[in-house]
Amino acid sequence: MFRRATLLVPYNGQQQVRGMATLKAIALRLKSVKNIQKITQSMKMVSAAKFARAERELKPARPYGAGAAAFYEKAEVKAEEEKPTELIVACSSDRGLCGGIHSSICKHIKADLLNDASKAAILCIGDKSRAQLARTLANNIIAQVGEVGRKPATFEDAARIATFILNCGYDFGSGRIIYNKFKTVVSYDLKELPFFPSSAIAAGEKITVYDSLDADVIQCYMEYSLASLLFYTMKEGACAEQSSRMTAMDNASKNAGEMIDKLTLTYNRTRQAVITGELIEIISGAAAV
Known part of the structure; x- marks a missing residue:
């Protein structure tokens, strides 16, 4: 039993580090997806303006x-x-x-x-x-x-x-x-x-x-x-x-929005798990004293 308990100590430490690294990676991914969504939305607006002009110029060119x-x-x-x-x-x-x-x-x-x-x-x-x-x-x-x-x-x-x-x-x-x-x-x-x-x-x-x-x-x-x-x-x-x-950028913006929602949910869950783990360690340490 004592041998197993000693083996659990580094494991908990690695789990905490691994959780923090995952939390940071999710935050970076979330930031990059938000930037991509801004770019696709801007490209959609630009394409919409160019499409309106191209449609106007197409009518006299068809004859x-x-x-x-x-x-x-x-x-x-x-x-x-x-x-x-x-x-x-x-x-x-x-x-x-x-x-x-x-x-x-x-x-x-x-x-x-x-x-x-x-x-x-x-x-x-x-x-x-x-x-x-x-x-x-x-x-x-x-x-x-x-x-x-x-x-x-x-x-x-x-x-x-x-x-x-x-x-x-x-x-x-x-x-x-x-x-x-x-x-x-x-x-x-x-x-x-x-x-x-x-x-x-x-x-x-x-x-x-x-x-x-x-x-x-x-x-x-x-x-x-x-x-x-x-x-x-x-x-x-x-x-x-x-x-x-314009259609492709609209679909890309929608996909980025769905990915942002999923990453936000994953980020919150991971953050809550890390905080809960830290609280458990603090309470366990105080109870052991």
Whole structure:
């Protein structure tokens, strides 16, 4: 009995030290989670303001995409059979913390090129798509457009990207832009918009319906329609990105609040246990005297 009693003395001392260390660790964790909650709430407010602006700018940009897509549909423009090569434009941005809005585009491209990627080239708009696609499709990426998402996209930015596509030297028979289309504040859809070179437009089945079309007019319209599609998809992607980030930050703030409640409860229980242990030791010592 005496031997067992002597062994209990250091154990109680270690339990007290262990309890104090746990109490300090919980306090540090609680403080860090509160700081994270402040950051996520601030990011949510910033995203809400940017989302309101992006939604306002999206409405006048939609006719650009609708007009260009309607021309390809009405003229029944198709990909050239003698040119099986394809150019894929992944429309993302440089900023994260917005859920899986960028990874959905990359997963879709990887699934399409899973069997054969030798006849496809990829143009990445934004650093997020390049970082994910470079792991498996690095040889297919011909260029990457940076500084996307920091400022609202303009038609001049889209025109520069369209000029690069036409002057990059890659001879493609068809192309498509993969982007996220804004649906509601809490949802978006993954969409594709096709585009074609001037030779494919000239070979359209119903292109003769339009009057006064020559090679120069078709080339000019092809350049303008490609810039219009890029401008439209970048506006749609920016609006969907801000709404997704706003939702993600709101969920993060709620999760941080739940974690704060649990850590506060654990902190109070641990503190009460430490105080109770100290009182027991004081009372036991006074009773022993």
